[in-house]
Amino acid sequence: MDKSDKKKLVTLDGRTGEGGGQVVRVAVALAALTGTPLRIDNVRGNREGPRGGGLKAQHVSCIKTLADATDAEVTGCSVGSKSFQFRAKLSPTEIVNRNIKVRADSAASVLLVFQATLPFLLFAGDESGSPISLTIQGGTNVSFSLSFEYLDQVLLPSLERFGIKVERKLEYRGWSHGTREIGSIKFKVTPLGPGQTLKAPAWPTEPGNVTKIDISLVVPRDVQAALKKSLLFELDLVFPGVEIDFIVIDDSRHKSRLYTLLVAHTTPGLRFGRDWLYDKKTKDKSPDQLSTEISQKVVDDLDVEIRKGGLVDEHLQDQLIVFQALAEGMSNIAGSAEALASDRDRVDRTDMPFGDGSLHTTTARWVVSQLLPHVKWVDGGRLCEGAGWKTIDADVESTAEGVQSLSINASTA
Structure with missing residues (x-):
């Protein structure tokens, strides 16, 4: 059933400095999950030089993969496009294809596509507990992206603290350096059961030795x-x-x-x-x-x-923002000793990138806040009171009520 017409369009300005690609990945992931109609203008608008401007191949792969899964209406989805719209028609529980294959025609990052699709797939559980197979071809070791090794050894073990289970297998490597080669990674995602939520992790309170x-x-x-x-x-x-x-x-x-x-x-x-x-x-x-x-x-x-004395490294911190926001309960995953030692109880403003961490981290918090407005961030992002997201009609509509029509310029990030 198409419920997207009941929801107001969220419009984001993609001029977010180094966070430009982050806006696309996080926003499309949550738009697909929540059914919120999305428009992003000025995609990667602050980029200059050879890395500058518009959608890259991996962003297009993210959008198309989630569009196929949600039967979405999409415009402007092409390499170099400065603006696009995404309007999902199906919820995660309505997913038909549980054996998804994404074939890239370049060394575009496999891991960026995986990051964008994982939140959606986690809530695509059925009554029989069927896993979802996801095979992505592209780059496994490319510039400005996670590697398979980092995903395997740092990110996915950390996500297990949220109760997230993902099996992974590197079939062959894909490189952006030297002679370009296309690689392949196979994932098996175990979704949450219908009506279940992610739980805020019992994260350690000290970094240790x-x-x-x-x-x-x-x-x-x-x-x-x-x-x-x-x-x-x-x-x-x-x-x-x-x-x-x-x-x-x-x-x-x-x-x-x-x-x-x-x-x-x-x-x-x-x-x-x-x-x-x-x-x-x-x-x-x-x-x-x-x-x-x-x-x-x-x-x-x-x-x-x-x-730095934090509880998470710089790259992992921005990857966990989406899952903190979706989870039920309060999480504290500080990126520095200063943030960890703070004890202020001030609710954060979310109308621009904010809080502790890198530009990618602060941008992720801002984007999440526009699509999950009931999430509360406290003390510069030190604490997150998550939405306790469940993919059922009542929750979809309840969350959508808090979403307003937005036009936000993130060029100050």
Whole structure:
């Protein structure tokens, strides 16, 4: 049954600096889930240079995948488009295809498509508890996006604290560096049962001490030995006595493909990840030179992340915003010691990006607030009182009542 006509159109301005793509991903995910008609103008409007302006291939894949699942009316969905509209007709519980395949014709990020579709699929449960299979082709290791390794080792284990279950398998890698290749990841999502909600996680209240660091290397074979040696040296300087484990060592099969991920495990079970898909010229650089440069950067980045004293790393924090907002109950997932130590009880204004964290994090909070207006954020986003979302008609209509016609300029982000 099409209920979208009962809801007012939400209009967002996509001029959000580095958060431009974030607006598209988060807004379309929630528009599909809630059935809220959506329009985004000035898509990635503050971008300049080769990364500038309009929808990218991965954004188009996100929109089309959710449009197919919801039988949505869509206009302006093409690469380079500066404005588009999305109006879902079907709710998650009305999904027909439980074996979804997304085929990209470029190395567009698989993980961005997955991030956009997961909130919708989580609420597509049926009475028999059938899982949903999702296979996405595209880039698994691409610039300005999560890698499969980060998703597998940091994001999905963290989402398990919300009760989210996703099986994943890397079938083959896809790269934006070197000769472009299309990869594939297969997911099996276990949706919530009809009428069920996500629960706010019992997140640790202190970051704890680093007990172990896992390392993933996807680099040319002739760089592996030098990089392993350099990483061990740098880590011993910064994290002396901490257990080190190389859990992934793969041949990237191209001199321009150098990917490294460090994941620190702490005493209360938190994970902090920092990675680098090398984005500089490799010509005339020896394996030793490349290894020193890479190891110094990723180790220093991890050290900075740990020293912030928060409960989540910078990249994970913005990924959790949607799930905090959808969950039932209060969550506190502070990104820094300052935010963690604060105790103010002031409700946040949500008419622009706000709160603790990176620009992607503050933008995600703002977008979520426009599509889930009953969510309450307190003390710069330190606390989130979630909506307790359930995909049933009463909740859809109740939530929609709080949505007003909006035209918001986020260019100040």
